[in-house]
Amino acid sequence: MAEVQQQDGQSVTLTYEPTAADMKGALDARARSTPSGRRTRRLMLFSGVAGLCFVALTVARGDIDAVRLVAGVALILFAVGSQFLLPRLQARQLQQLAVRQGVFRATVDAGGIRLTTRDSETTSNWDLYPRYAETDALFVLLTADKHGVGVMLLPKRGLPGPGDVDRLRTLLDEHVQRV
Numbered sequence: 001m002a003e004v005q006q007q008d009g010q011s012v013t014l015t016y017e018p019t020a021a022d023m024k025g026a027l028d029a030r031a032r033s034t035p036s037g038r039r040t041r042r043l044m045l046f047s048g049v050a051g052l053c054f055v056a057l058t059v060a061r062g063d064i065d066a067v068r069l070v071a072g073v074a075l076i077l078f079a080v081g082s083q084f085l086l087p088r089l090q091a092r093q094l095q096q097l098a099v100r101q102g103v104f105r106a107t108v109d110a111g112g113i114r115l116t117t118r119d120s121e122t123t124s125n126w127d128l129y130p131r132y133a134e135t136d137a138l139f140v141l142l143t144a145d146k147h148g149v150g151v152m153l154l155p156k157r158g159l160p161g162p163g164d165v166d167r168l169r170t171l172l173d174e175h176v177q178r179v
Helices: 020-033 035-060 066-099 163-175
Strands: 011-016 104-109 112-116 121-124 131-134 138-142 151-155
Touching (some): 020 066, 035 066
Antiparallel strands (some): 138 151
C-alpha cells in the first residue's frame, strides 16, 4: 500500500505494510552482505554437498549401510532446511509481528530515519545503520556489527513514485556505505 506524499527535496517518505516477501528479502540481503551470513551459507552448501557425497559413496560401494544412508540423507535435509525453509519461516514470523503495527511510515533525510507505526515512533541517526544493501524490491539497512543483527527494510513499493527510488538511493549513498 503506497501513499503519495509531498517531498521537500531533502527527504523521502515511504508508506507501506511489510510483507513476508519483504522480510525474506531483508534476511537474504543480510545473509549475502555480512561475513557471518556468507560463512553460514557456505557451511550449509558444504553440508549439503558432503551429505550428497556420503550417500553417493555409500550407494556406489554397494554396501548399503542404513545408518550411513540415513546420516547422509539427514545431512542433506538439514542443509536444505537451513538454507531454504528456515529463512521463509523466520520471514513469516517477523511479518506477523510487523503486521500488528499497521501501516509503516519511514521518513529518510540528512539526519537519519524516522519510522512511525500505529503504536510507535523511532528515530535512528545514520551511525546506527552505517551500511546498506539494495535488492530489486528493497533497501536493507544494516547495523555495523559483523552479524548485521539490526536490520531496517525500506520497500521500494512504499515510495510515492519511480523517481523517488533514485532520490532515496542518493540519500543513502551520501550517508551510509553500500555493501
